Every structure is written in C-alpha cells, then in structure tokens.
Amino acid sequence: MKVSILGAGGLTGKEILRILSRHPHFECVHITSDKYVNKSLIEIFPDLPQKYKNLIFQKHSSPIPTDSLVVLAVPDEVSLMMTPLLLEKGHSIIDISGVYRIHSKENFEKFYKLKHESFSLMDKVVYGLPELNRKNIKNAQFVSNPGCYATSVILPIFFLGELREKISGDIVISSASGVSGAGGRKEEVAYSFLSVYENFKPYRIFNHQHIPEMQEYSAFKMKTNLPEIIFTPHLLPIHSGILTDIVIRFSKELDVSMIESQFNLFRKEPFIRFLPSPEDINLQNIQKTNFLDISFKVDGNKLIIVSALDNLIKGAAGQAIQNMNLMMGIEETVGLL
C-alpha cells in the first residue's frame, strides 16, 4: 500500500516516517514540505532509519501518486484547502490537523480562529480514536486523527462508561506537555532554550482548541449530558510526553471495584495499559511508544484519573498508523509494538 505524507518535514511527519520504515505493509512514496523542497530525507533527519533516506521533499502542491493513502501532517490552513481536493480525487485520507474533528462550526471558529470553508465534510469524516470508534474507522475513506491532549482526556473518561452519568460538578483537568507538542521547531523566543528551561507555564487557559473535542467525544454514547470540562494545559521543559490529571466528584461514594469493572471492559485494548497506582504513571514508560497508560485513585466520592502518552506517537503519528492499519484491513498493532 502506497503512502504519501504531506508535511513530512515536521516532527509528526518525521515520526510517521520512523514507524513506516519498519512497517511491512506500507510503502512511503511521496513526501512534501514547502520548507525543504528538493532536499533528501536523510539531509533533514539523519537519525531516521535508512529505508527512505533518498526520498526527496516535494512541494505540497506537486502531484500526489494517484493510488496512495494520504497523510496530512500540515497546518490547519493547508488541510482546510487541500483535503476537499484530495477526497475528490478518491484518496483515502488521514488528517492530523485539527480541522475535521468537531461537529460544532461555531466552536470550531471560536477555538481555532479560522473560517471553516468546507464544513460539509464533517458528514463524511470519521473520528480516528480506535478504542472508541474502531468499526467506523475500518470502513472509512476519511479519518480525522485526534488531538494529543484530547486523546489523553477522552479515553479515560469514555472508559468510565455509565459511571459518567453520576458525575457531580465539573471535570477539572490539568495537563502538561513536552515542547514537541507545543510549538516544536518554531523560531520564537517563547520556545528558546532560555525561556523554557527551568520553567513551567500554563497557556491557552479556558480556550485551548482541544476543549470542544474533549467535550464532544468524552460524552460518546452517553444518555445524558457530560458536565463541563475545565482544561488547563502547561508547557513542560522536556522534549515529549503528556501527563494528564482528571479530577472528578461523584454524586455518591465510589468503591474501587466500580471503576475497575468499567475499565476491565477495555483491558484487551492493545495500546491501553491500566497501572495499579497513578503514582506508577511515568512518562519514561510511554515515550517513543504508542501506549496510553492510565491509572486512578478513589477517596470517598472523589476520583482522580492520571493518564500519559507520547504526544508525537499515541498523540499523533502512532495513532495515525493505528488508524491506517484499521482502514486497510491490517492487524491494528503492526509496526507499533
């Protein structure tokens, strides 16, 4: 199966190439980057496995091999423009940008600060979170890959199942991400070594663009409404990894087994690991892997769930490959374990 990667010069594109280099069923045939046009992959990313080292970066606008699955790892604006054209040409698509995730146009335009010119595509797109939506992904032509923070939030809440009906009050979430998930290679003082090192900062308080996505999909298959999610992201002085705390108050006392029996329904998920204590959660255990690690602690009717994932892998490139495997009828874990 041929694959084209638009935006392969970014950190997510690079990780997709790293995984594809060892994937037996996909063959990367086309990479684009407006910044690195005419350079070879190996010049830009000498640390990648050598399989694709001689691929040459093309312009985004250069012709895309007709029978290839297309991964869009491009800025939101570029995806907004290119996705409709690519679908029209019949490509299967994984879009890693944020533009086809949320079903409220109003929320999209408020949180993304962009006009959505192709909102009708929201009828066709499948939200690419396999643990929540596997069946639909298998039959999809067009998959929207979830946000990194969103993945770390939605799955733990969704796994609570019917217990979600008993939540009382807000769901208060604090997350922290490594720099590769928050601006990567940008030439801005805010991401300079001297700004980030020996520091820790909140950002986009009350208005991070993943909030409506969390609110929509955490409520997946719920009968009633989910309470409001209050989400605060932070910038960590590390390369990669997201840690998320989810604090929930229930309307009645919990016991541990109530949570466990819900979580047990997902124990066979190949990329979800449930750990005994939230203090066992360790970013070093998920970095460079496609795992989402989850654990929880109960105190009276309070619950805290802690989750961790690699923003570049389960939060982006790995999840994209997981979706591609499903779309193409390949075993879901190929290339990812």
Place this chain on the structure above:
Amino acid sequence: MKVSILGAGGLTGKEILRILSRHPHFECVHITSDKYVNKSLIEIFPDLPQKYKNLIFQKHSSPIPTDSLVVLAVPDEVSLMMTPLLLEKGHSIIDISGVYRIHSKENFEKFYKLKHESFSLMDKVVYGLPELNRKNIKNAQFVSNPGCYATSVILPIFFLGELREKISGDIVISSASGVSGAGGRKEEVAYSFLSVYENFKPYRIFNHQHIPEMQEYSAFKMKTNLPEIIFTPHLLPIHSGILTDIVIRFSKELDVSMIESQFNLFRKEPFIRFLPSPEDINLQNIQKTNFLDISFKVDGNKLIIVSALDNLIKGAAGQAIQNMNLMMGIEETVGLL
C-alpha cells in the same frame, strides 16, 4: 540580634544563610548539621557569600547561644523533640518543619504519620504567614513557618475575601514543584538524574501533608465553611519553583472587577505581585526572590487563579526571614528586596 540555625546543612538552611549574609540586623552565630559536624560552612557551600564562611557546623545537641533567635530547618522528628526544650529556655523560635502548623491532632497524625507528643504547644504557636497574620507574628515568641505548596494556595484563596462564601463545589488545585522542594539531596533512585530528567510525575495524591494546612488557613476569617480542596502535587524536572493552578466554580457569574476589588485590598503587600494575565506568570520571575506572583482569569462563573513562588525562598527561607523581621520589630522587607 543573634541567630542560630539548626539544620543549616540542608537547602533551606543554605538559603537562610545566603540571605542573612546580606542582612544588616541579624548575625548568625551558630549552625548545626549532624551530617557535617566540624566542617566549615565554606567547605559545604562554596557558592555562599563569604561573610559566614568560617562558621563551623555543630551537632544539633550542642549548646545553643542563650540569647539567640533559633531557626529550626530540621526534619519533623527533630523539631518535635527540640522545640519544647528551646521554648522552655526562652528562645524565640521560627520552626520551618511542619509539626506546629495544623490545629487538628487527628489530621496531623494522619497526614504526617507521626505521633505528636507536644501538641499542647499548638496553643502558643503563631502561623507565620505575614500577609494573613502579621499582627500576631509581631508579638510572637514561637512562629511556625508555612509549607511551600501551602503558601502558594492559601494566600490566593484568602485574598478572595468574602467571595469565598460564594464558591460552589470543590476547589481543585494542581501544583508542580522543582526537585529542591521535593527531596533535594536525597540519595534515592527516585531523585536520580535519569529518573527525573525528561519526566513529570504526580505524587502523594489525596494525601499530601500540606492539605490540612491549606484547608485550615484558606478559610481564615470566613464565616461559613470553605468547600473541600482537592490538591495534586507533581515533581518537575527543574531545580526550584512552584506553579499552582486553583480552579473554582462560583454559584453565580463573576465579573473581573469583583475579583480585582478583593485583590486590591492586598496590592500594597510588599511581596505579592498581581499580574495582568495568568499566562504572564513565569517561574523565572520569582526564582531566587521572596515574591508570590498571582494572576487570574474568569470565564462565566469559573475562575482560575495561578500563583508562583520559589519553594526555597517565599516557600521557606525568605518567609522565615520575613517573619524574623516582624518578630524583631525590623522593617519587614529588610534583606529580601
């Protein structure tokens, strides 16, 4: 005024010595450390200012200059044992350990996992948070210095004044601290470079020993009860600094001016800085200073307050000097600006 520092070989003791080296009214005359007995200060801390370089570490049990103010920067167990004896001898005392902070013996023994053999001293001690308790500190013989996390939580909530009565639901707090506030020099794998670097972890979930202290003093001067504080601390891969997010839901819509008019009552506090946006909060602005920086953002009836301090300064050594200045009738800011 003579000062003795018990436990001067730790990171807090070191910072007290750094500040005292430049303080015009205090003279450090006695330092103890059971680990460094008979070594000179300069051998152990070559980067300190040179004023006290020839002071020699004594045993904790060696005689203490009779007319000296005593700072205890020792482990909880040592303070439990020594404080009653020192008070009996008439010393003025600042205790930086946690043992004389909370007025519930039950909570103390639950959160500190220690028997409290001198609980009657709780009648005599003054809680050393100047912005909350200045008058009592001025007349005190015995002051208990607040916890580092506790300071970052209590003051922002206390500053809300009567608005505290309108809080609906839990007060959900996420804090993160540099390593010097969470285990410092300990020879444990958990604090090894390879464990902490490129990592971020929660710890003591639902049972951090500062929780009852936060619960008690955040409600200072309130007429009704304060809702429950749910507090989660994290270990940051940095040297020092604490960042705290406080998420509050009110029973009715807020406007910014309601918060501002409460905070304005504390605008003249010499060590509190109110910043325009919580995204301006920056650990680099408070490191090595005695400032607590605070800001907030409102969205409907949700409020987030973000605060930041240096765990070794406003969270320990600096606050101790601020208290000593008050106790001795010196201008509160001397040595600290």
Place this chain on the structure above:
Amino acid sequence: MKVSILGAGGLTGKEILRILSRHPHFECVHITSDKYVNKSLIEIFPDLPQKYKNLIFQKHSSPIPTDSLVVLAVPDEVSLMMTPLLLEKGHSIIDISGVYRIHSKENFEKFYKLKHESFSLMDKVVYGLPELNRKNIKNAQFVSNPGCYATSVILPIFFLGELREKISGDIVISSASGVSGAGGRKEEVAYSFLSVYENFKPYRIFNHQHIPEMQEYSAFKMKTNLPEIIFTPHLLPIHSGILTDIVIRFSKELDVSMIESQFNLFRKEPFIRFLPSPEDINLQNIQKTNFLDISFKVDGNKLIIVSALDNLIKGAAGQAIQNMNLMMGIEETVGLL
C-alpha cells in the same frame, strides 16, 4: 539463533532487548539480573517493545540454555568469574564488560583496579570493533565489545591510516557523555538530579579505564608508535550521547584532501557517516542509532576531528548486535538500520 543476556536489567541490557525485539534471526530465551529475579521484563521496562514482555529475570547463576549465544552485560567482576566457565561449556560469547579488551595485564590492573585471574583468555578473544577487525570477528567464538568512549576515539584515529605516522606531539582528546554512560541508575548523590542538572564536570582525569584501550587500538596496523593520547572525560546533563574532540598537530602542513582520501577508504562502512563540517555534528542525529558520525577541520598543520555516537547503541548494545550478526554469518546491518 538463541540468545541469553546476562545482566539484562541494566541500561545496556535493555537496549539489546529493544533491538532483538525487532531482529528477525535472534531469539532471546534467557535473561538474568540478580536485582530483578523473578520479575517479568515488562514490569521492569514497560517501554520496551512487547515481544519479550513475559521473559522472567533469572539469577546470573541459573542454568543457561546450552546452545545459546551469551551476551554479558554484567559488571567487570562478574564477567571475570563467569566468562571462563561459559567458554568451557562451548558458548559463543559477546562480553560487554571491560575485562578482555587490553593486552597489557599491568595496564589492566592499574586502570581497572582489579586482579585479572583469567588473563590467558586474552589469547583467544577478538576485539569487537567491526570497522577495524571485521574478518576476525566473523570467525570468533569470543568477542570483547569495545568501550563507548574508546569507540568514539579509536575509529577516527584508525581511519587516518598512514597519516598517523606524521603526528607530532600528543593527541589531546576531550569527551563528554550523557549520564546513561556514566553511572546510570546508581543510587549516589553524584548522579542525583540536583547534582547533575545545570552542571558539567570532568572526571577520572589521566586515569579513565578506556585510555589503554584507546592507545592500543588507535595504533592498529601502524608501523611506528602512536604518540600519547591524553584523554579527559566529562559528565553531561543529558540522558545519552558522547561527543569527542580529537586535537592533533602534524609534523607538516595538511591539506583537506589528504584526510579525505584516507577517510574515503571507509566511506562504505554502513555505520560510519562522514559529515562536511564538525559543526554539523549533532548528538540528536546519533541518539538511538548505531551510527558513528565523524567530521574534521584543518588549519595549517593542526587537525581537529569531532565524533559522536550513542553510548548505549554504537557504544554498547548496537555494536554488540553488529558483532553478533558478523559472528553468525548474518548481514551486519540487520536489526540496526
């Protein structure tokens, strides 16, 4: 081909397991660690690929599958004791410890501060640096894997070929290594976060144990003596990676093409990359890879060579696999590109 890994609980053992998980021709069947006896691999290293997750750590002294190739990733003392027994039983062996590298017993005992009780094995052992010694490795039963710093030094000098005869004066080398190459998981204050972070230190000046190894093999195939190597290692506040500067003065003016024509003889080496400028050398390009990156700059008759490798991969685990491939008649790069 079956493989047993003694000392699989250390950082090098872990990397060997990571590579073997994806290697088509080796099957790891036995892992030992006196520290983790009876624990499963996945408990200790949850971030490893899942292939070997259910392997259980055995004692070093437990029986080793008879027909397995044995990798020793154990301390020097353990290798000294076990290697003779394993050879007697007919195992093929890769020893990653330092005890069978240097042919001077006097130097061994001086630099390693150990008695060498099985020095006669030095007649049988093959030094496992493929770029220097490939033919001998192919036929070897017993291979000693080079030191990490030593690899970064020996190859660049060896690649100079006959130019080595023209060196005038000392070869002065400064190297710096990440913590995983210099004490890793040790529970010592010297490797605590607060000691290593925001710091940089030289260590083992004039007496690092890799010095005699560098001196011996850098002179491989030389007709005259190599001048003295003066080597200074440093501890970097990073996880992994070694950067090495080699400063050489020649007895006559160099031109760039003289160096290039020597280096060109090794341009087809699969794991050596020659970069245009030493200022292009970047640890991020070699981390997690088996590459040794090399470049140089000439000024009059002065030469500086800069090299970089990952201390855990080309400096340990990756080089061991490269040797295993050669010993077993497999394509040298399998599992490593």
Place this chain on the structure above:
Amino acid sequence: MKVSILGAGGLTGKEILRILSRHPHFECVHITSDKYVNKSLIEIFPDLPQKYKNLIFQKHSSPIPTDSLVVLAVPDEVSLMMTPLLLEKGHSIIDISGVYRIHSKENFEKFYKLKHESFSLMDKVVYGLPELNRKNIKNAQFVSNPGCYATSVILPIFFLGELREKISGDIVISSASGVSGAGGRKEEVAYSFLSVYENFKPYRIFNHQHIPEMQEYSAFKMKTNLPEIIFTPHLLPIHSGILTDIVIRFSKELDVSMIESQFNLFRKEPFIRFLPSPEDINLQNIQKTNFLDISFKVDGNKLIIVSALDNLIKGAAGQAIQNMNLMMGIEETVGLL
C-alpha cells in the same frame, strides 16, 4: 558615583543591575536599550531587586548624564561607534564588548569580521583583568572588560608564571559554556529548546573571537613566546557557567609543588579559589558568584588545569563591577562577595 548602562536590556546588563542594586557606592541613573525604549526595568526584569525598578529604558542615542561612569554592554558595532564619542566627552568607560581587547588590528578584523575604525584607541585602553593588571586599572579612564572564555583561560596560564617558559608543544583547550554565554535571547532555531536540550555541540572551531585575546594575555610578562593555544568552545544545555580544561605538556617532568609554588603567589586574590583536585571543580559552586575556581593535576610532564566561572558574572558583569571598584578607588570586593 553615578553609572549609566548602555545595553541594559541584555543578560549582562541585567546582572550589572542586580549587583548595583546592592552596591553602596554606585548609583545607576541611566539605562538604555533600543528594544525596550520607554519600558520600565521592572516590566522587563521582574526578578531583579526592586531598587531600580522604576528606571526607564532610553534609546542608546539619548543624552547620557554628564558625570556618569558609562558601562557599555552593547554589540560590538555599537561600541565601535559610541566609545570614541563618550571618551571625548570625558566619561570613564567600561566596555564589555570585544572591540578594544586585542592589539593586533589584523587579528581583530580576521576574528571579529569587522572593520576597526577607531583602532588608535588601543593606545589608551587598559585590559580589565584585575588579577593581571590591577595597577593600570586603578588609574584608567577607559577599561576593556575581558571575554568570558578568555578569563577562564588567561588567568590559569598567567598564574603559571615562569613555568610558561617550559611548555613544549601546543596548549590544547576545551571549554563549554551555558546558553546565556552563547546567544542568550536570540530568536534562532539554534538556540531553541528542542535544538539545545539533550545535545552538546562544538562551534567556531579554530576561529572563536577570544583566541587572539587568550594568546596575547596568557603570555603577559613572558620573556619568550607562548606556544600556540588551540581552543574549542562547546554549547552546553544549561543556563550559565563555563568549564575550561587546559592541557599542557612540559619539556621536563613536573612535580606538584612546582605548580603550587607558582599558584601560591595568587592565593590572596579575593576572587580566585584554588581547589585540591580538578574533580572538585563544580559549576554549581561558581554560578551567580564572581569566583574563578581553579585546580590542576600532574602526570609525569603532563599538566591539566581545570577552571570554572560564571560567564555572566566573573565572565562579564561581576568583572565589570570589580573594575569599576578599582577605577573609583573603592575596595575591590564591594558588592561582589
């Protein structure tokens, strides 16, 4: 004594202001920064002591208080242009830029890649390294502050005194500096967090602009020529601190006491500390101080000297204040211990 600081918005300017805030004899009256014009000091550097918080940044070209000592912490180009005018007006000057340090116009133009339009000022300027040149500084109107790397190199070699005559072969030096000494706040990808973190790189090999300065002043008061200095700087993933190794071969065997008796001549220098072993050198002991720590080790006729200083203090701002104290007849250590 009034002081004006041109270029006060940079990291060096900030440290000068930090020291002056606690200095009893200098009064900062004027600060400039073309970037921060009309902003107050406290807005730009909230972590500084509060003494000068209301000073407002002016343009470099705004009028300078006539009777003030002027510190130039500006780029080389700005100093080239402004210094002649300021001298003409009679100001005493400390220039922290590099333009008035070396007496070879050819070397200046080669290493600095700038035309030197006011080279005649080299007859008037005094090189501001107090341990080498104290007497001249005391009477100077115009002092050029040394480079940070240069200070860490020149003093240890100068302290060797007549032993310098016995050096055989090159003086090979490897230095590493924190980011604040190598590009600070620059908005360049090379100084982004993701570029610097988990990395270590050499730069300006054979052509760092401090090389001619080292070569000139290391030979201060020598009768013969000093051998060539081969200097390689590196970028460390830390905030501040320089570590320097100096490797020297002598023409005859050394004994330790020969070095010690030379170094003893400088044992009373207030800002030089001689440590027992080079492995005791620790950046954490010199950070935020004006000390230069030095130690050495001898092996046969080889000598290694290791030195360490804070690039912003003894390498820039602290040394500038030390010079100002000398120029104004104040005790040299005031404000710096």
